[in-house]
Amino acid sequence: MGYKEIKSVLSPGTYYFSGNxxxxxxxxxxxxxxxxxxxITPSSEIMERISCRFKEVQxxxxxxxxxxxxxxxVIGAVWAGAKAMTATSGPGFSLMQEGxxxxxxxxxxxxxxxxxxxGPGTGQATRVGSGDLMQAKWGSHGDYQVIALSPWSVxxxxxxxxxxxxxxxxxRVPVFIMGEEAIGHLRxxxxxxxxxxxxxxIKKRGGSPFDAKDEDGVPPMPSFGEGEKLLVTGxxxxxxxxxxxxxxxxxxxxxxxxxNKILNNRExxxxxxxxxxxxAEIIIISxxxxxxxxxxxxxxxxxxxxxxxxxxxxxxWPFADKVINEIGSSAKKIFIPEMNMGQISGEIRKYAACExxxxxxxxxxxxxxxxxxxxxxxxx
Amino acid sequence: xxxxxxKYLRPEITSTPFCPGCGHGIVMNLILRAIDELxxxxxxxxxxxxxxxxxxxxxxxxxxxxxxxxxxxxxxxATGAKLYNPKLNVVVISGDGDLxxxxxxxxxxxxxxxxxxxxICANNMIYGMTGGQVAxxxxxxSLTSTTIDGNIHRPFDLCKLLLxxxxxxxxxxxxxxxxxxxxxxxxxxxxxxxxxxxxxxPCPTQFGRRNSNDTPADMMKSxxxxxxxxEDSENLTKEELEGKIVTGEFSDERS
Numbered sequence: 001m002g003y004k005e006i007k008s009v010l011s012p013g014t015y016y017f018s019g020n021x022x023x024x025x026x027x028x029x030x031x032x033x034x035x036x037x038x039x040i041t042p043s044s045e046i047m048e049r050i051s052c053r054f055k056e057v058q059x060x061x062x063x064x065x066x067x068x069x070x071x072x073x074v075i076g077a078v079w080a081g082a083k084a085m086t087a088t089s090g091p092g093f094s095l096m097q098e099g100x101x102x103x104x105x106x107x108x109x110x111x112x113x114x115x116x117x118x119g120p121g122t123g124q125a126t127r128v129g130s131g132d133l134m135q136a137k138w139g140s141h142g143d144y145q146v147i148a149l150s151p152w153s154v155x156x157x158x159x160x161x162x163x164x165x166x167x168x169x170x171x172r173v174p175v176f177i178m179g180e181e182a183i184g185h186l187r188x189x190x191x192x193x194x195x196x197x198x199x200x201x202i203k204k205r206g207g208s209p210f211d212a213k214d215e216d217g218v219p220p221m222p223s224f225g226e227g228e229k230l231l232v233t234g235x236x237x238x239x240x241x242x243x244x245x246x247x248x249x250x251x252x253x254x255x256x257x258x259x260n261k262i263l264n265n266r267e268x269x270x271x272x273x274x275x276x277x278x279x280a281e282i283i284i285i286s287x288x289x290x291x292x293x294x295x296x297x298x299x300x301x302x303x304x305x306x307x308x309x310x311x312x313x314x315x316x317w318p319f320a321d322k323v324i325n326e327i328g329s330s331a332k333k334i335f336i337p338e339m340n341m342g343q344i345s346g347e348i349r350k351y352a353a354c355e356x357x358x359x360x361x362x363x364x365x366x367x368x369x370x371x372x373x374x375x376x377x378x379x380x
Numbered sequence: 381x382x383x384x385x386x387k388y389l390r391p392e393i394t395s396t397p398f399c400p401g402c403g404h405g406i407v408m409n410l411i412l413r414a415i416d417e418l419x420x421x422x423x424x425x426x427x428x429x430x431x432x433x434x435x436x437x438x439x440x441x442x443x444x445x446x447x448x449x450x451x452x453x454x455x456x457x458a459t460g461a462k463l464y465n466p467k468l469n470v471v472v473i474s475g476d477g478d479l480x481x482x483x484x485x486x487x488x489x490x491x492x493x494x495x496x497x498x499x500i501c502a503n504n505m506i507y508g509m510t511g512g513q514v515a516x517x518x519x520x521x522s523l524t525s526t527t528i529d530g531n532i533h534r535p536f537d538l539c540k541l542l543l544x545x546x547x548x549x550x551x552x553x554x555x556x557x558x559x560x561x562x563x564x565x566x567x568x569x570x571x572x573x574x575x576x577x578x579x580x581x582p583c584p585t586q587f588g589r590r591n592s593n594d595t596p597a598d599m600m601k602s603x604x605x606x607x608x609x610x611e612d613s614e615n616l617t618k619e620e621l622e623g624k625i626v627t628g629e630f631s632d633e634r635s
Binding site: 073 | 450459461467489
């Protein structure tokens with residue numbers, strides 16, 4: 001139970017993978033042994049690879065009748081003891097939202113991969129977008145917290161998937177990998193180490209699976225079939241799962257705890273990465289695939305002696321409010337290129353006091369480094 | 381509830397939430413009776429239910445692992461639990477609105493895949509918990525809070541639906557046929573593969589009082605009159621079968 005270093009499933013070495021393939025291997029390395037999914041472009045290669053690889057690692061794979069069934073069967077498998085995952089894209093992610101709220105409220109650890117495509121609606125199924133970030137945060141009804149990660153390389157599709165399972169188990173929360181079509185289909189070399197740190201869920205016989213009095217706020221999690229006579233419900237419930245659908249105190253305590261267990265631990269959860277920000281007058285804040293182009297642009301400006309830096313958000317939710325607040329007082333301007341209509345720049349505006357310039361591109365294409373360079377030059 | 385079956389209930393449970401005259405108490409009693417007769421270990425059973433009155437039959441009452449899920453999705457949750465841990469005896473207990481109307485797609489796919497689940501569908505032919513709206517099982521012409529001039533759409537024949545979907549065991553009984561029903565529950569709890577048992581369970585509060593059955597006793601009486609066996613039904617004409625409910629075992633493919 002807890003963190004433990006275990007042997008990687010793949011032999012250590014270098015592998016030439018697509019992002020979707022690397023993600024699948026990261027899930028297997030993290031201990032994922034249940035997968036339910038429904039075909040959707042551009043995520044389907046994950047399910048296809050799982051369907052083969054699970055035969056080799058004794059995992060359970062099922063192609064369900066839709067994305068609602070996929071997320072629900074994942075939740076059922078998790079309570080039966082599995083580490084489990086599903087992968088999808090925008091339309092499927094929309095269908096999963098009720099199940100995501102159920103998972104958040106029942107504190108079910110699971111991983112959902114959203115290889116984002118150009119939305120809304122059916123949109124452009126084979127083209128890139130990054131428009132599901134606010135849905136990841138607010139998609140289901142009611143107040144809850146999730147964790148959402150934004151990988152920028154094929155290496156991170158492997159590493160961040162291991163992190164996603166660890167975070168899910170550590171905090172008993174749904175964790176999203178907010179990939180993008182471009183990263184899912186990009187091919188790069190990745191390095192697999194001999195060992196990986198893996199978190200296995202904490203169990204406590206007779207403990208209350210839905211209450212934790214300590215500051216951490218994360219209860220132990222038993223499984224079905226262990227004689228615990230578990231009561232799992234998506235209705236408001238007390239520490240032992242008994243429905244309390246008209247008790248104001250039980251409801252407010254539960255909602256606060258499932259929010260606070262993430263928010264109070266956000267320093268431990270949130271990861272950012274910065275390049276040349278100490279003396280930067282202009283800071284680009286970027287995430288996912290776009291951060292690759294942003295780093296190229298920053299390097300270009302630094303070669304010209306211009307004081308431009310980059311802050312990369314590796315974690316989207318919970319939001320890196322503290323570091324953005326600091327940047328907002330040190331930089332003169334913040335530039336935010338996004339493959340959506342400004343979903344994260346809206347969030348940054350809440351915390352950064354300096355001038356903020358958004359660049360929004362929703363044409364199904366990745367943002368080219370030259371575009372970032374020319375946009376930043378306008379106000380340099 | 382028979383006193384000798386109370387050992388299967390959670391100690392903190394002192395009453396059920398069902399309305400006077402509701403059939404679900406009988407369903408609950410007979411499921412526990414079957415478990416008792418079969419000497420099943422409650423620690424090896426997982427009860428899964430959706431949303432609605434019938435979903436409260438196992439949750440929170442049964443002293444076992446219970447998974448009270450989203451509306452319509454009980455079978456999808458159950459599929460995940462059963463596939464990951466095949467040692468669990470997974471029993472799905474829910475209503476007609478939950479399993480068939482909103483959850484119909486999961487139901488037919490689980491039957492097609494022959495997932496090893498025992499599905500017990502308590503059919504009260506109406507949405508009870510939300511106030512008596514028409515269901516996909518409400519008879520033609522029945523009065524509900526959303527069909528004040530009578531239901532204009534034909535109901536599903538659940539057993540025919542599940543036969544077509546490939547369920548191994550398909551049976552229908554009413555709570556007014558407790559001995560046959562008990563036998564059917566025993567079969568569904570012990571058979572391998574996907575089993576579907578439809579239990580007609582009256583809802584006097586939402587269905588009966590709107591449809592000329594003024595008391596729970598009237599509802600029980602009309603169920604007793606309407607239910608006929610498969611054998612008896614074979615001698616009746618289409619006209620004579622009008623308004624009758626055929627009960628019995630429609631398929632029994634033991635694996």
